Amino acid sequence: MASYDGRSCDEKLSNYQTVSILGHCFDSKAMVYLAKHIPSGSMVAIKKFDMDKIKKGIDLVESEIILTRQLCHPHIINYFAAFVAGQEVCVATPLMGYGSCRDLLVRHFNEGLPEPAIITIIRDVLDALVYIHDKGYIHRAIRASHILVSADGYACLAGMRYACPIVANGKWQRSIHSFPATTEKNLNWLSPELLEQNLQGYNEKSDIYSIGIVLCELANGTEPFSGMSKTLMLTEKVRGWKPQLLDRTTVSKEENLDSGGDCEMSTNVLNRRFSDDLHELTGQCLNRDMYDRPSASQLLAHPIFKTIKKSLPLPELLKPALPLNDRVGYDTEEMKNFDMINQMTELDLNSCEWDF
Known part of the structure; x- marks a missing residue:
């Protein structure tokens, strides 16, 4: 046909x-x-x-x-x-047969995707980001609902309506000061420097911070700062608090009990273990200072992306979800x-x- x-x-x-x-x-x-x-x-x-x-x-x-x-x-x-x-x-x-990554989390993976699936999806998104940044744009809305997955198992980045140019009057700008319009739904994923709107401004590394939030979102099943007031979220970001992947190395059973049940986690979450490389990759993306974050091309050189060569194809990793x-x-x-x-x-x- x-x-x-x-x-x-x-x-x-x-x-x-x-x-x-x-x-x-x-x-x-x-x-x-x-x-x-x-x-x-x-x-x-x-x-x-x-x-x-x-x-x-x-x-x-x-x-x-x-x-x-x-x-x-x-x-x-x-x-x-x-x-x-x-x-x-x-x-x-x-x-896109699987819909968005957010759909996958809501319907089939409430506690997060398998690590090989996360790595495969993030690799595709970073590949797209290298291209977008080289073209002179900042995406400014990277989140799971803007990442679509095809039936063949490749991820595509969408949501370009929030993008802004880095180039002005033929010159590459070192920093941007414009705030994206109608961005309330994206606030939890935006970098601290973009939200601050100070004299320093922000650059394409703000997208890298968003990648870190998406890594947590895909791994934990929900984005960091979910349910938190916008004021407290901004305060936490500005002071440099880093969200984490939730597994037995970051959350103990004792801490879960001490929480009073407000963030009760399943046995699966408390017993799972993400690789040191995935923890490291996430931490690099979520550095408070944008100049301490790697670029999209530098992230693609991380050793973690070599591991997916031996992993199952993405459609196999996403079962029981069907496209x-x-x-x-x-x-x-x-x-x-x-x-x-x-x-x-x-x-x-x-x-x-x-x-x-």
């Missing part, structure tokens, strides 16, 4: 047959659908932004589409097409019955936050 390469500039909504709702994004102001690209027969994801609801975020949608379509990297989500249909702006993307299969929806009779597809338990399409 022909594949959809996205090179046609004459795309319109009638070229797509909607199969079912995958979830929502952009603070629930946009919906994501599973759809079939009729000319090629390929399954894709369609994001529909309702511009009447977004209003103040129109510039973000526009900048994300423009920037994403300028980028070309295997670990950055690709936009096949972008077009207007009524009051909606529609964007066609590849169907949406490209075969879904090829049956015309099934596509006529949306209710039937929504009720197929193996798809698990509902209540999904594809927040990219």
